Amino acid sequence: MDILKEISEKLQLGDDEKVSVFTKQAIEEKIPPKEILDKGLIQGMDIIGAKYKVHEIFLPEVLLAAKAMHAGMAILKPMFIKEGIPSIGKVVMGTVQGDLHDIGKNLVGIMLKGAGFEVIDLGNNVSPLKFIETAKKENADVIGMSALLTTTMPVMKRVLDLLKEEDLCDRIKTIIGGAPVSEEYAKEIGADAYGYDSANAVEAVKKLVRNEK
Amino acid sequence: MEWRDCLKNPDNALTTEEENIVREIIEIRVNDVKPDRNEVLKNQCIPPDIEPSKKTEILFKRAMDLFLETSHPKGIVSEISIPEFEVVYSGEGLNEKKTPLDEIFRKADNLALFVLTIGNIVSQKIDELFKVNEFALGSMLDSVASAGIDKAADSIENLFFNLLSKRGKISPSAGILRYSPGYCGWHMSGQKKLFEFLNPEDINITLLSSYLMKPLKSISGVIVVGEKEIHNFRDSYPFCSQCKTHFCRDRIRSLFRESKHTNKKGGI
Numbered sequence: 212m213d214i215l216k217e218i219s220e221k222l223q224l225g226d227d228e229k230v231s232v233f234t235k236q237a238i239e240e241k242i243p244p245k246e247i248l249d250k251g252l253i254q255g256m257d258i259i260g261a262k263y264k265v266h267e268i269f270l271p272e273v274l275l276a277a278k279a280m281h282a283g284m285a286i287l288k289p290m291f292i293k294e295g296i297p298s299i300g301k302v303v304m305g306t307v308q309g310d311l312h313d314i315g316k317n318l319v320g321i322m323l324k325g326a327g328f329e330v331i332d333l334g335n336n337v338s339p340l341k342f343i344e345t346a347k348k349e350n351a352d353v354i355g356m357s358a359l360l361t362t363t364m365p366v367m368k369r370v371l372d373l374l375k376e377e378d379l380c381d382r383i384k385t386i387i388g389g390a391p392v393s394e395e396y397a398k399e400i401g402a403d404a405y406g407y408d409s410a411n412a413v414e415a416v417k418k419l420v421r422n423e424k
Numbered sequence: 425m426e427w428r429d430c431l432k433n434p435d436n437a438l439t440t441e442e443e444n445i446v447r448e449i450i451e452i453r454v455n456d457v458k459p460d461r462n463e464v465l466k467n468q469c470i471p472p473d474i475e476p477s478k479k480t481e482i483l484f485k486r487a488m489d490l491f492l493e494t495s496h497p498k499g500i501v502s503e504i505s506i507p508e509f510e511v512v513y514s515g516e517g518l519n520e521k522k523t524p525l526d527e528i529f530r531k532a533d534n535l536a537l538f539v540l541t542i543g544n545i546v547s548q549k550i551d552e553l554f555k556v557n558e559f560a561l562g563s564m565l566d567s568v569a570s571a572g573i574d575k576a577a578d579s580i581e582n583l584f585f586n587l588l589s590k591r592g593k594i595s596p597s598a599g600i601l602r603y604s605p606g607y608c609g610w611h612m613s614g615q616k617k618l619f620e621f622l623n624p625e626d627i628n629i630t631l632l633s634s635y636l637m638k639p640l641k642s643i644s645g646v647i648v649v650g651e652k653e654i655h656n657f658r659d660s661y662p663f664c665s666q667c668k669t670h671f672c673r674d675r676i677r678s679l680f681r682e683s684k685h686t687n688k689k690g691g692i
């Protein structure tokens with residue numbers, strides 16, 4: 212079987228060890244790293260995402276596949292850095308100040324990495340300034356914020372206000388999500404996108420980096 | 425006799441003259457809060473009619489073992505009078521104008537405030553698992569832990585019920601349900617007065633200025649005992665239109681369906 216197809220299939224089975232082995236083999240066969248990523252790893256994750264959407268598989272299978280994706284990426288990443296190949300976009304994300312809920316934010320981060328984004332995860336209880344400073348320092352395309360409480364949602368607005376103050380809204384896009392957050396709230400505070408769940412968040416971030424609304 | 429005696433030996437007899445229970449720190453055996461598989465799978469968004477994959481079953485078993493190793497359920501419970509609860513409920517004055525609980529608690533026969541945690545070690549373990557890319561196990565442990573803390577609250581509810589039964593204070597048509605700040609119009613800031621009343625700092629539960637409790641896997645609220653009918657409300661309050669779950673329906677239904685006093689549907 213074609214080695215890239217092999218990588219994609221082993222990834223879908225959540226077999227991280229085999230994904231590592233075949234990724235190394237593909238490199239030895241002089242397949243360009245970007246092709247291994249796009250046609251092996253990301254292709255596998257896309258299939259997983261599609262199956263998850265129609266409830267053919269569930270969260271555990273998706274997360275096992277994500278672990279396999281990370282195993283492959285760990286091998287490819289140093290090559291991308293060496294060859295100066297950029298990721299499809301850089302996202303700085305975290306759970307906002309005052310909030311410690313981070314399981315949802317973690318899932319969104321994992322799915323974004325699975326789609327080929329570089330994710331800088333600031334963890335939880337992240338201050339507005341930290342979001343902005345990190346995004347500037349890392350030259351990020353997107354800031355992603357998660358909040359699970361109505362009492363912590365206003366921190367999202369503070370981040371957006373700071374972005375406006377620094378005139379960074381055109382350069383750095385924003386996406387927000389979490390149980391009490393809604394599309395309407397995103398519009399109200401001027402966020403560029405709202406993510407209902409992790410799959411939806413990935414689609415939204417893809418649009419943001421492509422500059423689509 | 426105290427709450428904890430009732431937990432150790434629910435058959436102990438209570439005399440009717442016993443005073444209200446003021447404030448008790450309760451340690452719960454972790455085995456008593458082992459969550460049901462179906463509840464955990466529900467938290468993983470796996471529908472009940474789906475047979476989970478073999479890998480999922482293995483993850484569930486591993487996560488359950490980790491839960492038993494890392495969870496230390498304990499809580500503080502205290503009976504509270506209706507006037508005292510009125511002060512706690514009013515909180516910082518931020519509740520919705522009309523709420524189900526506002527009408528329910530005034531008709532209650534007995535009330536008890538509670539705060540519970542399974543500790544922080546389980547959350548640290550979940551973090552660790554995510555850091556080493558064990559996402560599926562980390563997420564499964566999170567689901568087990570969330571279901572586990574709900575089970576701990578069920579056990580406190582049962583305990584209160586047993587205590588009242590032994591005092592001969594339970595009528596055959598009584599029902600018991602719990603309500604929490606952050607749900608159904610009771611504003612999250614209600615946590616402040618609840619904490620002032622219970623002082624959960626004694627069991628290392630602290631409140632952030634956002635009213636979030638630390639450790640994360642903690643819950644708080646009031647247990648309301650009274651005629652089943654007092655718990656029966658319609659989900660037509662203005663804020664109900666924003667509710668994504670309407671769990672209240674299941675809770676109320678289960679109270680009447682099961683011809684028993686306690687519900688099996690957790691709290692709100």
Ligand code: B1M
Binds near residue numbers: 315359407574612640
């Ligand atoms: C950057 O872009 C993006 C894009 C998408 C993004 C995103 C960012 N971030 C998230 N998303 C989205 O994608 C993710 C993946 O699909 C999703 O992330 P989530 O984080 O939503 O999803 C997780 C994967 C799974 N979901 C969860 O973990 C949360 C589920 C619900 C039911 C929930 C649970 C399980 C729990 N809770 Co509670 N809890 C609720 C939740 C209600 C709900 N329906 O969501 C919520 C958050 N809780 C609430 C409350 C009130 C509370 N809880 C409490 C306790 C608990 C448990 C311990 C029982 C448990 C643990 C939660 C945990 N994560 O550890 C208490 C507080 C705990 C504390 N430490 O202070 C307590 C205060 C109740 C009490 N008084 O005891 C409510 C907050 C309401 C408010 N007013 O703010 C609540 C919304 C329930 C409700 N009322 O409907 C999406 O939201």
